[in-house]
Amino acid sequence: MLKIKKKGNKINVLMCAAECVPLAKVGGLADVVGSLPAALTKEGITTRVLMPAHGTISLKRLKARRIIDFTVSAKGKKEKVLIYEALVGKTRFYLLHNKNYFRGHVYDGDNSEKYLFFCRAALEAIKLLPFKPDVIHAHDFHTASIITELGALKRKERPGLILTIHNLRHQGQTELAGLVDYGFNPDSFPAKAITEKNNKRILNILGAGILRADTITTVSPNYAKEILTPEYGYGLEKILRFRSKDLVGILNGIDVKEFDPKTDVRLARQYKAQTVKTGKSINKEAVLSYFKMESKQLPLFVFIARFSGQKGLDLLDAKLLSALNEQYPFQLILLGTGEKPLEKLAVEISEEIGEQARTLVAFDETLARSLYAASDFFLVPSLFEPCGLTQMIAMRYGSVPLVRATGGLKDTVIDGQTGLVFKRYSSEAFLASFKKALVMYYKDNRKYDCIQANCLKQDWSWDASAPLFAKLYKKA
Structure with a gap:
């Protein structure tokens, strides 16, 4: 049973993402998830970041503390998942460790399967963590299935759900029947996100998350307009137009302390x-x-x-x-x-x-x-x-x-x-x-x-x- 924290003046937000600086970075997603929590603190928001403990992350160097062990079923096998907690700078992380699915880089192999497993593990972890979120803020298709499953519950039984689209081109596709391998019920996924291809029913993972989120955000106001069109919608423009009243474009920021020529020690000469x-x-x-x-x-x-x-x-x-x-x-x-x-x-x-x-x-x-x-x-x-x-x-x-x-x-x-x-x-x-x-x-x-x-x-x-x-x- 998912316990919901009673709302007060303070709001707890759990960020779910595939990457986050300074732990793991491939693109701008990592920069955003890494810099936004500190800015939210000024707004009275308490944030935690939940992500995989990729093989490129040294838990020992982070002095991460192992706090919870549990198992989830995946492809007929019991997979052990360890939750590590680490404070990096001013951001507290929950890192999910599994020797089979998270031993490599951020993106390698079948990313759809890897992140379906992460979503299943994350859904179980959310029940066990001492941090009880008022809002779950998921980023891109990698974490969209968290939103899809929780979004099927009645509103009073779950946290608020926000899904941010950083790049609509990456949507995640998987055969619907294969969802059972990761503990998901194929019949519970929204029909609008399912298509027929070669006599197989294919789920658009990001599309399903968009349909179930309370609010969808993109990373700039103009992009929020563009993705409603066939040119930029990459096949999801109809779903996005269907949810357009809940779609908001918020411009990303950067960490201006990190990127500052007055103090940047990497430069041959600092300047103002x-x-x-x-x-x-x-x-x-x-x-x-x-x-x-x-x-x-x-x-x-x-x-x-x-x-x-x-x-x-x-x-x-x-x-x-x-x-x-x-x-x-x-x-x-x-x-x-x-x-x-x-x-x-x-x-x-x-x-x-x-x-x-x-x-x-x-x-x-x-x-x-x-x-x-x-x-x-x-x-x-x-x-x-x-x-x-x-x-x-x-x-x-x-x-x-x-x-x-x-x-x-x-x-x-x-x-x-x-x-x-x-x-x-x-x-x-x-x-x-x-x-x-x-x-x-x-x-x-x-x-x-x-x-x-x-x-x-x-x-x-x-x-x-x-x-x-x-x-x-x-x-x-």
């Missing part, structure tokens, strides 16, 4: 708005030296992202950029890992441009910080971008973002004021904006300085968004 020119110049020299690139005081463009189809790397036409480099010399650095064909493309782009370009296929947080601080322009030419955090971080470090008008990029970057924006997803549109940046840098430096100054003034903390979540929790 008044010393941005000197600070960025010193950081640029350090970066160019690291990449063995000649220092010519050229504008430096940087691309930092997962190399995936979403991020717009294919818009960087190497031949066109190389030709433009003859007219307006620039330097370009690409940093990231991802899909092998795109890793190869990134290397080919820098090789085509020549000595003024480099690609490093790696994930390196320290180097990324240096690139934010060194760059003059930051490229985010995404096909779609639910929110985007890198453009916020870039502005924080005085790098002018060049972005496509989609999702949260449209909410956060104003063309000609806090960056450069292009609309059509094409190499030609991107190149026109890229050239516009170069012309401004070489011929209208005063305008560049004005845009850079505006970037540095932006407040991307959770101060505006955390109260909106607090309001939703109180309503739930």
Whole structure:
């Protein structure tokens, strides 16, 4: 039986997620789940984070305390689950350990099965934990089945349920009959989330969670509008339109203490708005030296992202950029890992441009910080971008973002004021904006300085968004 804490002035929220900084990170989801709890504390919200104890997490290093053991059935076997509690910074975590399902990385193998098991284990853990939530806040499809099962209960028998969509493209698909393997009743799942394929009934895991949540949020106001359309809905637009009155777009924030050029120890030189020119110049020299690139005081463009189809790397036409480099010399650095064909493309782009370009296929947080601080322009030419955090971080470090008008990029970057924006997803549109940046840098430096100054003034903390979540929790 699920015990519900009686509501008072204080509200308990249990965040359920696949990843969270500083314990495990693949994408922006981890940054959000890692930074939001601290901001919620100011709103009188007590938060705990429930996530898998992935094999990449050292429980010993965290000094995690084993508090509860239990078993769940999965595929006809009894699986032992251990709950560890750890305080990391000011956030308290509950980490679910299982030697079979959580021994690897955040995402590997069959993620649908892995996270169905996590949801089953989480549902049992919620009954046993000393922390009794008023609200369960789940993130993406990995934890959506927690929402789906609890949402079938009467409202007075369960906590409030909020589901945040960070990236609608990742939905989770599984054969309906296979849900029995993880203790779920296939007949209890909403029919609107089930389709027929090759004579099999297939459940859309995220779709089911959307149908059962009390409130659905996305990570920017514009993305909340976009996902109601076929272009961005990825097959769930009808379900989302059905739930549109309960759909809210709340812009993500960043940890402004973590991303602060005044105190960032990773930089060759810390700086503030008044010393941005000197600070960025010193950081640029350090970066160019690291990449063995000649220092010519050229504008430096940087691309930092997962190399995936979403991020717009294919818009960087190497031949066109190389030709433009003859007219307006620039330097370009690409940093990231991802899909092998795109890793190869990134290397080919820098090789085509020549000595003024480099690609490093790696994930390196320290180097990324240096690139934010060194760059003059930051490229985010995404096909779609639910929110985007890198453009916020870039502005924080005085790098002018060049972005496509989609999702949260449209909410956060104003063309000609806090960056450069292009609309059509094409190499030609991107190149026109890229050239516009170069012309401004070489011929209208005063305008560049004005845009850079505006970037540095932006407040991307959770101060505006955390109260909106607090309001939703109180309503739930």
